[in-house]
Amino acid sequence: MSATRLLATVPVLLALAGCQPAAEAPPPAVRPLLSMVIQPVATAEASFVGVVSPRISVTQAFRVGGTLINRAVGLGDQVRAGAALADLDATTLDLAVETARANLQAAEAQYANAAGAEGRLRALTESDVTTVANLQQAEQQSAAALANVVQARSRLTQATEQRSYASLAAPFDGVVTAVGAEPGAVVAAGQTVLTVARTDSRDVVIDVPESFVQNLAVGTVFRVAPQLSPATVVDGKLREIAPEADPVTRSWRLKIGIDAPPPQFWLGTTATASLAAASADVVIRVPETAIRRVGDASSVWVVDPAANVVNARPVELGAAADGQVEIRSGLAAGERIAVAGVNSLVEGQRVAKAGEPQ
Numbered sequence: 001m002s003a004t005r006l007l008a009t010v011p012v013l014l015a016l017a018g019c020q021p022a023a024e025a026p027p028p029a030v031r032p033l034l035s036m037v038i039q040p041v042a043t044a045e046a047s048f049v050g051v052v053s054p055r056i057s058v059t060q061a062f063r064v065g066g067t068l069i070n071r072a073v074g075l076g077d078q079v080r081a082g083a084a085l086a087d088l089d090a091t092t093l094d095l096a097v098e099t100a101r102a103n104l105q106a107a108e109a110q111y112a113n114a115a116g117a118e119g120r121l122r123a124l125t126e127s128d129v130t131t132v133a134n135l136q137q138a139e140q141q142s143a144a145a146l147a148n149v150v151q152a153r154s155r156l157t158q159a160t161e162q163r164s165y166a167s168l169a170a171p172f173d174g175v176v177t178a179v180g181a182e183p184g185a186v187v188a189a190g191q192t193v194l195t196v197a198r199t200d201s202r203d204v205v206i207d208v209p210e211s212f213v214q215n216l217a218v219g220t221v222f223r224v225a226p227q228l229s230p231a232t233v234v235d236g237k238l239r240e241i242a243p244e245a246d247p248v249t250r251s252w253r254l255k256i257g258i259d260a261p262p263p264q265f266w267l268g269t270t271a272t273a274s275l276a277a278a279s280a281d282v283v284i285r286v287p288e289t290a291i292r293r294v295g296d297a298s299s300v301w302v303v304d305p306a307a308n309v310v311n312a313r314p315v316e317l318g319a320a321a322d323g324q325v326e327i328r329s330g331l332a333a334g335e336r337i338a339v340a341g342v343n344s345l346v347e348g349q350r351v352a353k354a355g356e357p358q
Helices: 003-018 091-126 132-164
Strands: 031-033 035-037 046-054 057-061 066-071 084-088 167-169 174-179 192-198 201-208 221-226 234-241 252-259 270-275 282-287 292-294 297-304 309-314 316-321 324-329 336-338 351-353
Touching (some): 091 132
Antiparallel strands (some): 201 252
């Protein structure tokens, strides 16, 4: 073909090319999506094993040091309020009391003499037999003697009080739960000799995970039963929630109070505390990977079944545990949500379940 003929065909080809329709844009890609259908689950009974402990337990110690000569009770003994528990050798304290009493008697005698002398001088002064200066001196001696009486009486009271510290008495009705010294031992002031616990009220102490404690409040009622007598079931009220988790186990300590406990709730025995949910209580839990967080807001991607697109839905979160998080509001049973790749989805994006035709 000659060059002239080739050049002549170029405009024709260009014209034909201009008549071809423009290529259509490819349809938006349909993203495969890992999803799940919301299925509420009923809350089950939660049970925890704990130990029966005294609600009130006090250590008994002498306020003075000395040799323990008598311990009237032992471990496990029942005691009544005011009952004698233990005694120290009070020989030195008894001598101090006698000395203080003798000093008081001497001071009272001196005051009686001084007061008598003052009275006689007062009468002589009125008769102008002696001078006013002598009377004033007698008044001063009488006042000093009276001050000595007051001081001696205070020392006797102090010595008597110190003597009472050589004996221990039960502060309330209870049981001896620990013994810290034996007769013959020399104990220091403040050293624990006995521990007494009240028997009219006890606690069941349990440790629970963080996911459980978040939904509790003081006053929550538990069903409590000793493991050695499971048929003995009583109601106990949550009395105390630890202010912080155990640094090692990350569990929270609860104290469930039992008033007037049955005899089966021995101190130190193992007990089970159960919290039964109402039959109508159901919760929605989803994987934590389904939660999309933007600032303080949380949402999930809900799949529109008609259009096969995703839309963001704000939700209120509850407790989280074992990779699952509770949804308190925002979702309903039967809805499908994305559970993976939530940070790469966009509003209105078309999706298909993983494994389905796209």
